[in-house]
Amino acid sequence: MNRRLALRLLVLACCIAGLAGCSNDTMEAPKLEFTNLLNIPPLLEPTIDQEGRKHFTITMQSGATEFFEGVETPTWGVNGSYLGPTVRVSRGDRVSFEVINRLDEASTLHWHGMRLPAAMDGGPHQMIEAGASWKPYWTIEQPAATTWYHPHLHEKTALHVYRGVAGLFLIEDEESRKLPSEYGVNDIPIVIQDKKFKSDGAFNENVTQAPFGILGNQILINGTHDPHWKVASNRIRFRLLNGSNTRVYKIGFSDNRTFELIANDAGLLPEPVSIDRLVVSPGERAEIVVEFEPGEETLLRSFPVKRDGITHSDFDLVKLIADRSLAPAPPLPRRLSAEPPIDAQHRETVRTFDFTTKSEINGKAMDMHRIDHVIPAGAREIWVIRNRGWDHNFHIHDAVFTILDRNGSPPSAYERGRKDTVFIPSGTTVKIAVDFGRYADPDTPYMYHCHLLYHEDSGMMGQFVIVEPGTENRVPRRLPDRGEAEHDHSS
Structure with a gap:
């Protein structure tokens, strides 16, 4: 090992020393310098068949990722070493996927937030053996939303997600296109994950720490450690995903500015809501729109959260640096969505x-x-x-x-x-x-x-x-033992 690499490992070890056994999250997060440009996951381009169906190929694979300069961490990802590309479709699209498992063990890929047939859901009944593939297909029949994909196998979901198999799945419609929608310019994904690292740079994979699971002291945003991002527009739409195993975040800005909440997990709100704090637990998504002035800087932060009597750490997430000249983005419509509310009529089950x-x-x-x-x-x-x-x-x-x-x-x-x-x-x-x-x-x-x-x-x-x-009373309450799951749902 050369001296330069040894020094980097020493710095990393000092940054995370003593945290391997810490389950109550009482230690401070390391101070960031915001030295790395935020990664924006690429859009996954489909092929389109003669019937107009959009086909995507997704490969779950292992690899190595350099979160800290000169230090490689063994990771899993989709079409790459860590995390996966963003899938973007429109309401009404017919889509199909080939999900290829090049990991050394069985897994699944679940479409979190998607309305689709159960056989295409990607839960624990749709296992994909190592070396095999799965071919789900469905029609996008729901309003615009920020959804995501991740493994969902029984008893090992935490480890597979923690290693890095996850990505965003965006649905657009006529209403959502009235908002800032230029991906990577004024429409920015923010996938938030906490990690613990060992002294050699590998993930600490003790994901079964009671009572919640693993709580990391380092934050990755879109797989980037210590990130900054250059704001090029006066109005930015951030798509927030809590992709962590267990940590809850209270999102806000270091200057306490207000911002507009425009969407929750399942789609756009009827109208924007002005807030300055937003709590997101694992799996939750939110879309916010933030206004910027030329040349200003602010930090997207997670403020302290109290859970079961313990105050959990606050974190700086990403530094936002506005250009001296900002391109104009569309103003927010006063009415965002015409989707009807889900009302309770007092006669439901x-x-x-x-x-x-x-x-x-x-x-x-x-x-x-x-x-x-x-x-x-x-x-x-x-x-x-x-x-x-x-x-x-x-x-x-x-x-x-x-x-x-x-x-x-x-x-x-x-x-x-x-x-x-x-x-x-x-x-x-x-x-x-x-x-x-x-x-x-x-x-x-x-x-x-x-x-x-x-x-x-x-x-x-x-x-x-x-x-x-x-037919509810005619359905057995036990599933038969069908042996190995079916992998190929080809059309």
Whole structure:
């Protein structure tokens, strides 16, 4: 080892010393110098067949990534060494994928936030063996939204996501195109992940640290450590994704400026909401629009968050440096979306879900063969999630919901849009109105689960199937042992 590399490793070791066993997140985050230009994940270009279907090829693979100069970290990624390209489609598009697994173990690829048939969902029932491929296809039948993709295999999701298999999946429509939409210029992805590094530069993969899972002391933004980004427009749309395993972020700016929240997980809000702080838990997304003046600088930050009596660290995320001359971006429309609200009419089916400190929902750990709920296609239901344990959050596949109340009170302004994931701190009861999908398949389940990935892997997950209305009582509550999963859903 040459002296220069040894010095870099020493600096890295000093930066992370003592954190390997720290589970309560009490140590300060290292001070940043903002030396690295923020990476913008490339757009994945499709091929288009004679019928107009857009086809994308995605390869899960291992590699090595240089987060710190001169130090390579073993990583996983999609079409590269870490993270994956951004998929961008339009409402109404017919899409197909070939997902190739070049990892040395089986995995899956789940389309988080997508409305699609259960067999195409990419959950734990759609395993892709090492060396195999999977060919899902569907039609984009939902409003504009920032969704994402990541592995979703039973008991090992946390490790596979932590190693780097994830990427953004953007849906556009006529309403979203009225907003800043020039990708990489005034439409900027911000994928936030925390990591722990060992002294040799490798990830600390102790993702099963109780009670939440791993909490890293280093932040990566789009896979970039210590990033800055040069603002070229007077109005920037940031697409925020909490891609971390367990950490919750309270997003704001170092100068406490206000910004406009324009979208939640499942799409655009009816109108912009002015705020200066935004809490995002793992799996949640939000879109914000921020105005800049020529030549100014500010930091996108995560402010301290209290969880289960512990104040978790604050972090600088990325330094934003405005050019001296800024291109104009479109003004925000006063009305963003005409999508109707998900109303509760007091006659919907009500289901209750209890969370505790055990790795269970309603006293049951995940069972791949047990069907927990049978739901008629197109149903609208009220789900009540009661948390009497650690902090959790809650995600439902192939569903969109609005939060009706938290402990009987209206939700915060930034939570009043259409969502698919919700943060539920200890001692909280959340009531949501859920709109379910219309793809009936009694043999293939969707998941609902805590999206703190250690909790999900430990058993805090359940399954439901969507069936033709009126057939609910004819569906078996146990799935047959079908042996090896089917991999090729080619058209």
